[in-house]
Amino acid sequence: MADQPTAPATQSASPPETAEINQPELIAAPQGEEELEDDFDDDADSALGNDAASSTNSVTASILEYRTIKGRTYHSERHESQYFAPNDEQQMHSQDITHHYLTIMLDDKLFLAPVKDDMERVLDVGTGTGIWAIDVGDQYPSAEVVGTDLSPTQPLWVPPNVKFEIDDCTKDWTWPADHFDFIHMRYLFGAIGDWNRLLQQAFRCCKPGGWVQSCECDVEMCSDDGSIKEDGVIATFWNPLYKELGKKLGLSFQVLENRFQNKGFEAAGFVDIKEVNFKLPIGAWPMDPKLAEIGGLTLLTLINDLEGYVLVPWNIVHGEDTPGYQQTLAHLRREFRSRSMHAYMKVRYVYGRKP
Numbered sequence: 001m002a003d004q005p006t007a008p009a010t011q012s013a014s015p016p017e018t019a020e021i022n023q024p025e026l027i028a029a030p031q032g033e034e035e036l037e038d039d040f041d042d043d044a045d046s047a048l049g050n051d052a053a054s055s056t057n058s059v060t061a062s063i064l065e066y067r068t069i070k071g072r073t074y075h076s077e078r079h080e081s082q083y084f085a086p087n088d089e090q091q092m093h094s095q096d097i098t099h100h101y102l103t104i105m106l107d108d109k110l111f112l113a114p115v116k117d118d119m120e121r122v123l124d125v126g127t128g129t130g131i132w133a134i135d136v137g138d139q140y141p142s143a144e145v146v147g148t149d150l151s152p153t154q155p156l157w158v159p160p161n162v163k164f165e166i167d168d169c170t171k172d173w174t175w176p177a178d179h180f181d182f183i184h185m186r187y188l189f190g191a192i193g194d195w196n197r198l199l200q201q202a203f204r205c206c207k208p209g210g211w212v213q214s215c216e217c218d219v220e221m222c223s224d225d226g227s228i229k230e231d232g233v234i235a236t237f238w239n240p241l242y243k244e245l246g247k248k249l250g251l252s253f254q255v256l257e258n259r260f261q262n263k264g265f266e267a268a269g270f271v272d273i274k275e276v277n278f279k280l281p282i283g284a285w286p287m288d289p290k291l292a293e294i295g296g297l298t299l300l301t302l303i304n305d306l307e308g309y310v311l312v313p314w315n316i317v318h319g320e321d322t323p324g325y326q327q328t329l330a331h332l333r334r335e336f337r338s339r340s341m342h343a344y345m346k347v348r349y350v351y352g353r354k355p
């Protein structure tokens with residue numbers, strides 16, 4: 001692979017209106033490397049805490065009655081939504097690392113949409129740890145930033161212009177029409193059954209002239225050089241798992257492949273729609289230092305909480321008592337860490353303006 005082009009260190013300042021991945025066809029990877037050393041700490045301890053009891057003023061006791069599955073906690077049964085990932089500290093840690101690599105991917109920008117500097121109201125749908133909302137609140141002190149989620153997992157000590165609320169974004173939105181200057185949604189794959197409806201609601205609540213941005217990832221892993229083994233656990237277990245899970249939950253995890261974002265923005269009536277695509281390496285295998293850093297962090301999110309990503313999908317697709325769960329996790333970890341495997345996932349940003 002020595003003659004492959006290396007990926008650029010930065011993305012274009014004005015993203016092209018194209019469905020192409022905005023990186024070279026192949027991310028250059030060194031050949032014949034040893035297996036990656038296990039230099040990640042699987043320790044459950046996370047410095048990045050959550051604080052369920054300290055969240056919004058709309059929290060009632062039932063919303064804190066989390067479901068527990070094999071020691072992991074999940075959002076309250078008060079919500080009809082069946083979101084697959086836990087809401088505990090281990091998962092929150094992975095979410096914060098995800099925010100970090102996505103910010104590096106955007107060259108330290110928090111978003112791509114050309115919003116006004118003097119925006120007044122910002123909404124972050126499915127805010128998770130609230131880390132994006134907090135960073136935006138810091139960067140735009142005159143804006144009021146609201147983050148919503150199924151679970152009150154956001155911290156107490158946040159900038160004064162940031163607040164969090166419990167809300168299921170798949171239900172009817174109660175925000176007034178023409179309310180927000182910017183609505184942001186990120187990594188809601190596996191949470192949304194009807195993307196058109198979600199984006200219609202965002203359109204209604206966005207001010208004329210305001211922007212809505214969606215960033216999603218297809219969890220299916222691919223490689224450009226055939227380095228994902230056909231009989232390996234990524235090809236035989238990981239990739240089919242989320243396809244099957246989507247079928248069972250009545251939604252699709254293949255948001256990019258189905259172009260749900262693009263179709264939703266168009267159907268809702270947004271204009272000036274732009275699409276920007278990235279490859280998200282699994283592991284620090286790319287030769288480009290920026291991509292290697294992103295890849296290392298992506299691997300870290302997976303290794304830090306592989307169980308969080310797999311436990312409920314395994315139970316739903318294969319059955320809770322089906323043997324082989326722990327062995328499968330071990331095989332996945334080994335494959336993800338393998339330097340000879342040049343796997344990546346795809347990430348797509350779509351944003352549009354309400355006329």
Ligand SMILES: C[S@@+](CC[C@H](N)C(=O)[O-])C[C@H]1O[C@@H](n2cnc3c(N)ncnc32)[C@H](O)[C@@H]1O
Binds near residue numbers: 075099125126130169
């Ligand atoms: C992968 S995390 C992404 C968090 C955050 N957007 C980020 O990028 O850092 C997905 C989040 O969506 C939330 N979520 C899932 N279904 C939801 C729903 N129906 N309404 C609101 N939030 C939801 C989950 O609770 C979780 O915090």
